[in-house]
Amino acid sequence: xxxxxxxxxxxxxxxxxxxxxxxxxxxxxxxxxxxxxxxxxxxxxxxxxxxxxxxxxxxxxxxxxxxxxxxxxxxxxxxxxxxxxxxxxxxxxxxxxxxxxxxxxxxxxxxxxxxxxxxxxxxxxxxxxxxxxxxxxxxxxxxxxxxxxxxxxxxxxxxxxxxxxxxxxxxxxxxxxxxxxxxxxxxxxxxxxxxxxxxxxxxxxxxxxxxxxxxxxxxxxxxxxxxxxxxxxxxxxxxxxxxxxxxxxxxxxxxxxxxxxxxxxxxxxxxxxxxxxxxxxxxxxxxxxxxxxxxxxxxxxxxxxxxxxxxxxxxxxxxxxxxxxxxxxxxxxxxxxxxxxxxxxxxxxxxxxxxxxxxxxxxxxxxxxxxxxxxxxxxxxxxxxxxxxxxxxxxxxxxxxxxxxxxxxxxxxxxxxxxxx
Numbered sequence: 001x002x003x004x005x006x007x008x009x010x011x012x013x014x015x016x017x018x019x020x021x022x023x024x025x026x027x028x029x030x031x032x033x034x035x036x037x038x039x040x041x042x043x044x045x046x047x048x049x050x051x052x053x054x055x056x057x058x059x060x061x062x063x064x065x066x067x068x069x070x071x072x073x074x075x076x077x078x079x080x081x082x083x084x085x086x087x088x089x090x091x092x093x094x095x096x097x098x099x100x101x102x103x104x105x106x107x108x109x110x111x112x113x114x115x116x117x118x119x120x121x122x123x124x125x126x127x128x129x130x131x132x133x134x135x136x137x138x139x140x141x142x143x144x145x146x147x148x149x150x151x152x153x154x155x156x157x158x159x160x161x162x163x164x165x166x167x168x169x170x171x172x173x174x175x176x177x178x179x180x181x182x183x184x185x186x187x188x189x190x191x192x193x194x195x196x197x198x199x200x201x202x203x204x205x206x207x208x209x210x211x212x213x214x215x216x217x218x219x220x221x222x223x224x225x226x227x228x229x230x231x232x233x234x235x236x237x238x239x240x241x242x243x244x245x246x247x248x249x250x251x252x253x254x255x256x257x258x259x260x261x262x263x264x265x266x267x268x269x270x271x272x273x274x275x276x277x278x279x280x281x282x283x284x285x286x287x288x289x290x291x292x293x294x295x296x297x298x299x300x301x302x303x304x305x306x307x308x309x310x311x312x313x314x315x316x317x318x319x320x321x322x323x324x325x326x327x328x329x330x331x332x333x334x335x336x337x338x339x340x341x342x343x344x345x346x347x348x349x350x351x352x353x354x355x356x357x358x359x360x361x362x363x364x365x366x367x368x369x370x371x372x373x374x375x376x377x378x379x380x381x382x383x384x385x386x387x388x389x390x391x392x393x394x395x396x397x398x399x400x401x402x403x404x405x406x407x408x409x410x411x412x413x414x415x416x417x418x419x420x421x
Contacts, residue, residue, distance in 0.1 A: 028073035049081035062193035076109030089139035091186035094131035123186040141221040143179035168204035227257040318353035
């Protein structure tokens with residue numbers, strides 16, 4: 001990205017999954033064996049204690065507890081069970097715990113419920129009775145109004161909404177969107193459990209935008225939070241066709257899909273709506289800072305499907321390398337892809353149509369990709385001798401092809417489903 005202006009926010013990492021940073025050798029219990037996230041629908045029985053079973057499809061172990069519990073180690077307990085109950089319609093929380101302390105006088109006791117409560121804030125119910133009242137009460141509609149897109153999954157209707165955290169009145173003065181902010185704080189707790197290196201955004205910066213997906217009730221009202229993303233538009237110097245000028249780019253900051261809604265296309269739908277909104281506002285690029293492997297896979301698949309729908313690439317035909325520069329230009333200009341992401345799309349597409357049983361064709365593809373990888377990693381590779389360079393480059397290529405094969409597998413599976421349905 002060329003000439004980014006000072007309007008850019010502090011960079012935030014988009015994470016769906018990543019290795020947790022716990023140290024199994026450290027003293028104490030493993031937090032991932034102590035803490036469960038348990039979702040509660042209005043008809044879900046509330047267990048009498050955290051040691052009692054909960055429906056498996058509504059029970060999850062958060063992957064990034066180290067962001068709340070230091071090093072994911074629980075000290076001062078011989079045994080500990082902590083259940084974080086989440087009332088799905090309102091994102092109201094209640095924490096139940098049970099365990100046996102280590103009574104050694106020099107032992108510090110990790111107060112896991114207190115650490116969790118610091119992140120839940122006002123969304124936490126103090127008692128079981130209060131939480132049970134929330135469950136049986138009629139849940140109000142979620143505070144989302146400005147709809148951008150609607151779609152259906154398994155006979156349920158979903159809407160993607162867009163909001164700013166600050167509202168501007170007719171006089172030009174800005175005020176906080178209090179109901180939205182309160183619900184965002186409740187969503188943010190889940191973000192810290194599922195997005196590595198998560199951080200709170202500056203909601204007083206009116207440029208921050210919230211894209212959120214909700215499942216509708218029978219009356220067409222937003223009833224169940226499904227997914228959300230925080231997005232930051234900023235102005236940066238554009239260098240390319242025509243004279244240099246400042247133009248808007250859009251950075252996708254954080255993306256989260258409710259655990260029990262994952263793998264149903266909600267992440268792809270949300271990303272597509274963000275692209276469409278960026279196009280509508282004449283942004284020239286949608287960027288994602290340091291995506292995790294899972295989000296990178298989602299992005300590759302989504303962008304390739306968009307390229308096929310736009311007829312920039314053809315589903316059943318390999319590209320001609322003579323057309324490479326024009327295709328990169330079209331992917332960047334028409335689909336708002338970064339140059340690096342446009343290149344990934346071309347490479348995945350070409351690998352998909354390369355006959356790996358044909359030694360010459362497969363070798364030609366590998367050399368094509370390796371030339372790029374060599375130039376991108378030149379500074380690092382220059383530290384090695386000739387043979388080590390070849391070995392290291394082969395490792396980089398193999399890792400990349402593994403990523404590409406995952407995208408191809410998903411693309412081919414979808415094509416087969418469409419063909420047979």
